[in-house]
Amino acid sequence: MTQERVEGQIHVLGIESSCDDTGVAVVDNNGNVLSNCIHSQLKQHLAHGGIIPVVAKEYHIVNIDRVARQAVEQSGLKSVVTDVDAIAVSTRPGLKFSLQVGLNYARTLAKKYSKPLIPIHHMQAHALMPLLENPTIKFPFIALLISGGHCLLSIAKRYNEFHLLGSSRDDAPGDLLDKVGRRCRLRNLGAPFDRISGGASIELLSQRPGANRFKYFHDDKAIPMLSHPNCDFSFSGYRGNLELLYPMIDELWQKGDQDKLLAELSDICASLQRVILVQLAKKLQRAFMFYRMHWRYENEDAFSNIGSASDHLGFELQEIGEGQVDLVVSGGVAANSYLIGGIRQLCKEELDPKMKVFAPSKALCSDNGLMVAWNGMLRYRDFLLNGKCYSGTSLDYSVVHDPNQLDLIDAQPDVPMGLDVSHKVVAANFRMAKFNNTEFKVVKKQQCQRIE
Ligand code: KG4
Ligand code: ZN
Numbered sequence: 170m171t172q173e174r175v176e177g178q179i180h181v182l183g184i185e186s187s188c189d190d191t192g193v194a195v196v197d198n199n200g201n202v203l204s205n206c207i208h209s210q211l212k213q214h215l216a217h218g219g220i221i222p223v224v225a226k227e228y229h230i231v232n233i234d235r236v237a238r239q240a241v242e243q244s245g246l247k248s249v250v251t252d253v254d255a256i257a258v259s260t261r262p263g264l265k266f267s268l269q270v271g272l273n274y275a276r277t278l279a280k281k282y283s284k285p286l287i288p289i290h291h292m293q294a295h296a297l298m299p300l301l302e303n304p305t306i307k308f309p310f311i312a313l314l315i316s317g318g319h320c321l322l323s324i325a326k327r328y329n330e331f332h333l334l335g336s337s338r339d340d341a342p343g344d345l346l347d348k349v350g351r352r353c354r355l356r357n358l359g360a361p362f363d364r365i366s367g368g369a370s371i372e373l374l375s376q377r378p379g380a381n382r383f384k385y386f387h388d389d390k391a392i393p394m395l396s397h398p399n400c401d402f403s404f405s406g407y408r409g410n411l412e413l414l415y416p417m418i419d420e421l422w423q424k425g426d427q428d429k430l431l432a433e434l435s436d437i438c439a440s441l442q443r444v445i446l447v448q449l450a451k452k453l454q455r456a457f458m459f460y461r462m463h464w465r466y467e468n469e470d471a472f473s474n475i476g477s478a479s480d481h482l483g484f485e486l487q488e489i490g491e492g493q494v495d496l497v498v499s500g501g502v503a504a505n506s507y508l509i510g511g512i513r514q515l516c517k518e519e520l521d522p523k524m525k526v527f528a529p530s531k532a533l534c535s536d537n538g539l540m541v542a543w544n545g546m547l548r549y550r551d552f553l554l555n556g557k558c559y560s561g562t563s564l565d566y567s568v569v570h571d572p573n574q575l576d577l578i579d580a581q582p583d584v585p586m587g588l589d590v591s592h593k594v595v596a597a598n599f600r601m602a603k604f605n606n607t608e609f610k611v612v613k614k615q616q617c618q619r620i621e
Pocket of ligand 2: 291295316317500501535536
């Protein structure tokens with residue numbers, strides 16, 4: 170991809186290395202993607218039976234310079250020194266060793282070429298990703314983030330300000346799917362299972378004709394956290410439930426009874442997806458109620474035009490209808506069409522037919538350099554327009570120009586999504602209406618619209 174540098178155009182280079190993907194991308198201020206390069210360690214980690222942090226770090230070290238050079242070359246820019254205006258990098262949360270590789274690389278570039286550095290919160294970058302593809306998304310919106318490391322419900326008040334409603338108390342859904350995929354030895358099924366993630370394998374198997382999503386976990390009363398008046402999640406219990414089924418799966422593997430094995434595996438995968446969806450849906454329902462009945466009245470400033478905060482990137486903070494709210498679903502697990510389809514159905518049939526659901530295109534759900542570059546661009550443009558970043562009092566939320574401050578930026582493995590308001594969700598203690606329909610029909614691919 171090449172593109173002439175337009176007079177006055179701004180370019181941000183984004184670097185992602187928080188887990189097992191080394192991603193580097195370049196984006197301009199009009200949201201044009203000049204390059205988006207990635208090196209995935211998935212194959213190696215599938216072979217190792219999971220991500221080993223020191224191994225992930227080594228692969229980042231080996232690949233980061235090549236991926237960065239490739240991204241600059243593909244962008245069509247002449248050089249970093251003349252054409253890149255700022256460098257954004259994921260600094261939190263994530264695997265410490267992995268984050269450090271990206272941060273050290275970005276810091277070296279920033280010092281060498283005298284560029285400002287923009288430290289990025291990886292989960293916030295996931296939440297803001299869909300704005301690149303669809304700038305009509307309105308702040309404040311609800312963000313459901315489902316990935317290998319996290320499960321979070323939050324409200325994106327502004328691009329630099331998030332309120333956390335709840336999170337997983339144990340496994341993240343992607344982690345659960347990866348563990349189940351490994352235990353069921355899905356990669357031994359051969360191509361394409363030997364080169365796709367556990368989550369993608371489980372989605373593929375559950376799409377098998379005849380897959381019965383009601384065969385296991387059929388009693389929804391057993392779904393954890395549903396009676397808790399919060400937006401927290403819990404997914405590790407399903408692993409315990411599945412333990413009972415593994416002897417049967419092991420025996421089918423031993424016998425080599427391929428048809429029966431595939432039938433059982435696809436029933437397990439479809440059932441697991443459905444119970445994950447029901448839990449997400451119930452917590453989303455509570456988040457929606459909380460937003461509509463409580464949050465918007467306490468955060469009226471988010472709905473009014475308050476000057477600098479609403480100017481960033483030209484997005485207007487538009488007044489939206491009573492109770493209406495956009496929903497963003499992002500993170501690697503949002504690549505799952507069944508889950509996204511079910512969430513769309515829930516919003517339309519149970520919450521608010523006017524509610525719009527946005528998920529990134531599949532390739533941009535999982536970790537990539539573009540989401541970091543884009544989050545960096547949002548902050549950098551705000552800085553250029555207003556001389557400062559919205560709520561950018563800490564280094565973590567600002568654009569760092571001072572070379573002496575670059576060494577103060579640190580890789581932080583555990584960092585909250587934003588202001589924790591989860592106690593207010595509990596205090597609100599909303600009685601939740603029963604769903605009319607929890608069947609969550611299997612959504613055909615073409616019905617599940619993404620921003621593409
Ligand atoms: O966002 P991500 O790339 O990394 C983290 O920040 O964790 O998410 C990776 C996770 C993995 O657990 C993977 O199994 C899951 O996303 N995943 C999926 C699908 N594709 C990837 N889960 C469900 N369905 C998919 N199609
Ligand atoms: Zn991620």
